[in-house]
Amino acid sequence: MPTITEQARATPDKPAFIMGASGEVVTFAELDAKANQIAQLLRASGIQTGQHIAMMLKNCREFIEVVFGCSRAGVVFTPISTHLKKEETAYIINNCNARLFIASASLADVATEAAEHAPELLRKFIVGGETAGFEDWQSAVASQPSDEISDQSLGVPMLYSSGTTGKPKGIFRAPQNTDLDAPHPLKLVGAYYGFSDVTVYLSPAPLYHSAPLFYNTLNMTGGGTSVIMDRFDPEQALALIERYEVTHSQWVPSMFIRMLKLPEGIRERYDVSSMQRAIHAAAPCPIDIKRQMINWWGPVICEYYSSTEGVGFTLIDSEDWLAHPGSVGRPLTGVPKILDDEMKVLPPGEVGQIYFDEIGRFEYFDEPGKTDEAFDTRGWGTVGDMGYLDADGYLYLTDRKNFMIITGGVNVYPAEIEGLLVTHPQIADAAVFGIPNEEYGEEVKAVVQLLDHDEAGDALAGDLILWMKERLSSVKVPKSVDFMEQLPRMDNGKLYKRHLMEAYK
Template identity: 40%
Template sequence: MTQRGAAWESDAISEETIRRESPQGGVADVVEPVVRSGQRVRTLVEVKSRAARLAAGLVSLGVGPGDRYALVMRNETAFLEASLAAAAIGAVPVPANWHWGGSDLGHLLRDSGSKVVIVHSDLVAAVEAQAPEGLIIVEAEVPEEVAEAYHLEEVTLTGKYVSLETLVARHEPVAAVTDAPPLGVIYTSGTTGLPKGVLRNRVPAGELPKLLQASMGMLKLNPGGNALLPAPLYHAAPNSNAMFAAALGMNITIMPKFDAEEFLCLVQEHRIQSVQMVPTMFTRMLRLPQEVRESYDVSSLQAIVHAAAPCSPETKQAVIDWFGPIVYEYYGGSEVGPYVFCDSAEALAHPGAVGKPAYGSDVRILDIVTGEPLPAGTPGVIYGRGIDGWPDFTYIGNHAKRREIERDGYITVGDIGYLDEDGFLYLTDRVSDMVISGGVNIYPAEIEACLSRLEGVADVAVFGIPDEDFGESLAAHVELLPGAQVTVDDVRDFVATNLARYKVPRVVVFDEALPRDDSGKLFKRRLKELYHKPA
């Protein structure tokens, strides 16, 4: 057996024997865990060796302990390698949403203070247009599976910058300086304003075993298991999932882009056991024809974990009916990590709940004005304390904002919700989305949930717009299912029938598609901008 163990793994994990079950139920020969992306397969040892070589290359470009470097890349093996390189030199990776471009990308590159950016060659022009002076660009080749997934043709290196492969080939692996999996700077999605960079402290060596243990329980990751990564690795939840999976020595399969049937195919082919998803993926899979869904063997799945966006009780019930009671949910934030957790039985017993505190975490509901604790059933601002061992954080360049969102060690990411009598947490809306119309507080999420039940509605966004008489009034942007015939009056009448009349949207617009990112988060900011006249 090839020698295992990288310096960013804990001793207990790096020495653990990785075994894979044979089709007959016994134990097959000892094998190395691998990383798959498309048809490419590398052992995890090779991936970590390449990461250590890339780390040496980054050092040659001036990146050292505490320095940051950005990643503008789609899902593939090199993304994982570029992220893991940070641990070998004590640097900090900054994954960027490659969809951004424009001012959001420019803000991330400047605000993060990144010395280097590693970018897929077809995205180089977008980076060049926003790169601050002195930023060093490293090109990464676009692999075949990424080009195919995104319909890219004849993508080649520009040749203007050093390539990632050149850096790997030129350097010997560096000796690591930390044994913790890298938790990079994650920029918030910027759904209501400019993205904020969440800079997390390093995990102390003494806290790492406890953090890994909690992660194994909450993320359902096990050493030697088979994990599938279908969500964008630039997002906090799938990024953390990938880093811990690598640290635990798991077999990792990366999807360049989510496709519902391809997901089922990969589960069957690689006997996937654990996967982290978002509710929009559930919706797409549930829309597959019944005969397609039933044609794949998904019995290997032991855990489907979801987070990042709300999941309706109806959707969760349908997924549990399909896959069995292996569906888990957690809630938290980039800032504080996961801190409430819910299994299938709890979800069915408490429809709509996102979980209750676990692994040393805690949650409080405070009055939005007074900051006083609120009783069960009363909505207020959600404040959470992370699981044991989760590192503290600050916002890059905005320590005041960090202090502003904390009360007695509890952090809020701006969500509104309530606890039931059993301690389960329910989300009702975001503080920034609350509409005050004629002095009345209105929570758009309630109206969105209502309209999602209207036949023919695929997606909906409700938000406040300027109103001379009432300060704000409600607008609803609606995306319909193909062929659906829904009118403005249908929308208004449905809300009036099910909710109070003051919650009926004054403006109703039908859009071809609502602006959501790959994790399902809605960019209401883009819709609101349509109603604000330039100064």
């Protein structure tokens, strides 16, 4: 990722980013100096160009500073989900060959136990507190000079798959150009969305996720200002849009749902008219939810479909979506292909696995077998999503291949049922999956999170099934509905469905 040195020289006192909850401002000059100090610290710690570090940080100023420090030191950095347990955290630290580890003090318990099982670490740092065996990050950085290191080169992130269907996999793309002024990977996307030096970008999601990481760096390297939320809160998000006259933002569908379920008086209290582009991705958005958002915010809602692996990229704006409801658009990069189980191309309207042609090759770090499985003999790549193309070339998602339910020989896609359930006035979130059934092989199961968990019970479960029978074909209606106070959906919008599925085996 390019540096922000040019912006620091041109507009040193302009905010590079603002922390939404506290209002703390970090200018381009301050960010540039801190990035130099971090690059110096990396070298002083023995971390050389091409080596790896890992970071398990909540949304904070240090996260952004580490990113830009690594980016000018040629270091590969791996942000780790703050929701992982010690075993998965240790696995990622070891798997990415990290030599240095930085963690938030609020995550000290997990970080300490994970680090104990990562013998190759040279140094361990804590942010925002004291933890035995960890050095204080702020003090270590402050002790370094703010001069540029002598061997600057472009560092890159190596993110891990969310692990929603299995063990996380490191996704690595070596930089094509190690010069610090190399184009940002999302430069073409930024041009489409109109990012510029006057952009004010609201970032409500965890920075360890690929989209917030890449869009924030895209915005800041272009001279724009980011407003970063510590964590998503629906009313606070609306207040920040009004306060900072936000022009661009990025969301996941579960955030839309939570904002729409605010009382009408709260929704109408805030002025969101400054918004030019409200971008969303990461999970299928129910059609009714998206219509409500367009009715509320106007035709500024934009959607894209891609992946951390970078296998293809499709785009669709509000006007196009209203003409093709449910679509994730047409390709900006890559050519979508829909393949059957025999790897033959399917005609428009037929559901199959989504592949993309004309893409660059990525690798799952240190897992050549899984890398090969992601590509066919023609070099077309996939991340395992299912969908179809219409006659006009618009792509539609159905669900991940791993989540498809086969009941009595019929394919059922949970995303459609989940999309319906979240429109029910009593439901905050929903998960649908298959469980064993002796007669049909699998049956459809629903687990829902209510706005008020005290309403859970057999009577409501029966009412929900009757409500779905009025709106779905019989084969898609769940045979039973259970209630959970909090579904395992992370702040990045991903539902960790495998944890639920394992409980019902």
